[in-house]
């Protein structure tokens with residue numbers, strides 16, 4: 001049996017798959033027939049240094065050759081070094097390591113409730129999230145996700161979540177003496193690459209500060225250089241109370257993290273939370289390589305590439321949203337799935353989000369690869 005037949009026979013069909021890739025180099029992928037594809041997806045914002053990045057491979061293999069796993073009952077060097085790097089570069093104070101975005105958000109939700117419980121007692125547990133948000137697939141993170149279509153099959157969901165429109169007045173109308181946290185993505189990813197405005201983010205930050213409501217920023221997709229900033233909140237000179245991240249954090253290996261500021265750093269104490277794999281030494285070594293390399297120069301380059309994309313997609317029926325290399329493209333008169341399919345046929349893979357085409361290319365994509373991919377996209381849009 002070939003790969004597709006085996007997949008169909010033995011794997012739950014929760015994804016709609018198209019191609020089986022054999023290998024890749026930076027932002028170029030090859031299938032088993034030798035067909036070439038430009039990669040504008042980076043594994044949904046994960047392979048931020050593209051495919052076969054030698055520095056990342058060396059960090060991973062060096063660590064794997066020394067020590068692959070010890071459990072969190074022991075200290076490991078890569079975890080300690082990574083935590084220091086993350087805190088120093090983000091302004092946050094402490095880290096908890098998880099394995100994915102959903103898990104990071106799950107932990108953040110637990111931490112927010114514990115913070116409030118410790119300080120105010122048991123009746124202050126509500127968390128406000130935004131409509132069209134996406135926070136993950138576990139029960140708590142799915143409940144936090146503000147999209148009805150995710151709330152159909154798995155009742156009962158958790159108590160204590162409220163969903164606001166993306167306006168300050170809508171949020172204010174939901175705040176009560178029960179509110180313990182507000183959780184946002186600065187640019188909604190899965191929901192359709194919808195950026196929040198700077199004024200909205202800053203006002204929300206001030207409201208939270210004033211009422212001791214924790215501001216949780218979900219940087220699972222926007223984090224780790226994706227938007228042209230190490231974490232997207234850093235553009236606004238604010239410090240959230242809790243930051244979650246994952247996706248690109250370890251450049252291709254599964255890793256998530258919860259970052260806590262000086263207000264929340266003491267919430268998680270001995271035995272309050274845990275994970276067998278969280279912060280695994282090989283993943284931590286990969287993430288250390290990633291975070292060390294996301295310096296000013298690198299991030300400036302991400303913003304330069306955004307300019308190239310915006311310039312090339314300046315077309316009559318096209319609108320571009322987002323920041324850095326997290327961009328949404330809406331095309332008048334065509335559905336995003338139609339465009340996605342035609343791009344694939346011409347050797348370009350792209351994502352969709354809401355009713356947009358979503359571009360998340362590797363942050364290291366070469367200008368040649370970028371332009372080659374954009375020509376395909378333009379042709380499909382015009383065709």
Ligand SMILES: *Cc1c(COP(=O)(O)O)cnc(C)c1O
Nearest residue numbers: 100101102134135136189220221
């Ligand atoms: C992808 C994503 C998640 C979920 O991450 P997983 O690693 O798939 O669990 C959560 N929040 C945001 C903003 C995401 O983009």
